[in-house]
Amino acid sequence: MKVMAIIPAAGMGERMGGDLPKQFVLLKDRPVLSHTLSAFQTCPDVEGVVVVVPEGYENFCAREVVEPYGLSKVREIVPGGRRRQDSVYEGLKLTEGADIVVVHDGVRPLVRPELISETVEICRKHGAVLAAVPVKDTVKLVEGEVVRKTLPRDLLWAAQTPQTFLRKVLWEAFERAFEEGLCATDEASLVEMMGYEVRVVRGDYGNIKITTQEDLRLAELLMEGRCSG
């Protein structure tokens, strides 16, 4: 089965501050996105990669992120859309011929190639899977400044990426979402909404999403830990 990856990296990252979107900021002397793409370069299950960037950053991404690091699996670099969902859809259109698609945030540079492979393996059997970790904190449903409910922690998992699907399942979920005006912050939600069973594979607490300056420092420390460990 042919496997392709879509890497949405078209956010403008306002929470990070600075001029450069967070996916292009340097982490250990390399753009965050180049670390992410290296994991896919290393993963033997992935054949090709489509990268989705903010409009106008296509050449910058080729020159600063892809070419210097030998990321030969990158097939296309295309502009994204207003919402993450729109960006992933732009990438999905360019994966024709793939049987399985792996969607992974450009700003999760610590993903292990083995975790990508695990999702592909489960997807072959079950059609839809996401990486997630059990929640450690007790989670409250809050409205305004008032707690409405305490959710049962033993049932709660925090969704990460990679999220991996049979391409035809994800395609149908997107078509349905656009028809019905549905919007979601991850792809698994769209697949769930059409009544398809989505599996979970245990991700890594270290597979963080870089959103703030603090996350960038944490990612640096986690990388140092890996190199020495």
Ligand code: C5P
């Ligand atoms: O928005 P969030 O921080 O959850 O972003 C997760 C990933 O989705 C990031 O890699 C970001 O660049 C990407 N994204 C995108 N298009 C958007 C918004 C976010 O590709 N319009």
